[in-house]
Amino acid sequence: SVLTQPPSVSGAPGQRVTISCTGSSSNIGAGYDVHWYLQLPGTAPKLLIYGNNNRPSGVPDRFSGSKSGTSASLAITGLQAEDEGDYYCQSYDSSLSEYVFGGGTKLTVL
Amino acid sequence: QVQMVQSGAEVKKPGSSVKVSCKAAGGSFNNYGFSWVRQAPGQGLEWMGRIIPILDVKNFAQKFQGRVTITADESTSTAYMELSSLRSDDTAMYYCARLHNSGWLFFDSWGQGALVTVSS
Numbered sequence: 690s691v692l693t694q695p696p697s698v699s700g701a702p703g704q705r706v707t708i709s710c711t712g713s714s715s716n717i718g719a720g721y722d723v724h725w726y727l728q729l730p731g732t733a734p735k736l737l738i739y740g741n742n743n744r745p746s747g748v749p750d751r752f753s754g755s756k757s758g759t760s761a762s763l764a765i766t767g768l769q770a771e772d773e774g775d776y777y778c779q780s781y782d783s784s785l786s787e788y789v790f791g792g793g794t795k796l797t798v799l
Numbered sequence: 800q801v802q803m804v805q806s807g808a809e810v811k812k813p814g815s816s817v818k819v820s821c822k823a824a825g826g827s828f829n830n831y832g833f834s835w836v837r838q839a840p841g842q843g844l845e846w847m848g849r850i851i852p853i854l855d856v857k858n859f860a861q862k863f864q865g866r867v868t869i870t871a872d873e874s875t876s877t878a879y880m881e882l883s884s885l886r887s888d889d890t891a892m893y894y895c896a897r898l899h900n901s902g903w904l905f906f907d908s909w910g911q912g913a914l915v916t917v918s919s
Contacts, residue, residue, distance in 0.1 A: 733910065739905050
């Protein structure tokens with residue numbers, strides 16, 4: 690994948706976890722925003738964070754995003770069992786002229 | 800709130816084509832763009848192409864150039880994706896996703912997916 694994410698992260702209920710998303714000078718580093726999606730098991734992806742750090746209506750404020758340089762991060766505080774799923778970052782790449790995704794990170798709540 | 804409703808699962812032979820539809824209900828179709836994203840079994844998300852009717856824009860991922868056709872019928876608020884010359888590695892869930900109309904840079908609503916199986 691053009692954007693690099695860790696394959697998996699885990700945490701206990703109530704804890705805080707972060708998921709990184711590393712790109713390059715043609716996507717995140719070029720100033721394109723990073724967006725995050727959550728795919729619960731057996732369902733379609735759902736927008737979680739847009740424009741680096743904005744939450745759509747209905748997304749709890751336990752979820753937050755940040756971006757710096759060629760990387761971005763998603764933070765989840767107060768982990769809950771229902772947060773288990775696959776998280777994807779997404780941006781736009783000017784060299785490819787394509788939308789690009791990270792490979793996805795599987796979150797396990799212990 | 801807009802809902803994107805896709806057509807059902809398909810089983811196709813290698814070398815054939817498949818056409819998947821995506822009907823947008825509850826929103827203004829003409830003010831948005833639509834992309835197609837696929838996900839092979841156990842794999843991540845892969846962008847295939849987009850159409851933005853109001854700008855008369857169509858773009859495709861290099862990987863699918865010449866093999867994918869994306870259209871939109873404003874009269875029925877439906878977007879279509881046709882993939883030709885199917886191979887076994889085209890077996891995947893195909894999602895339509897609505898492009899947010901402020902910058903066209905992220906996907907704010909997704910269809911439920913359509914499973915396409917390519918098998919002889």
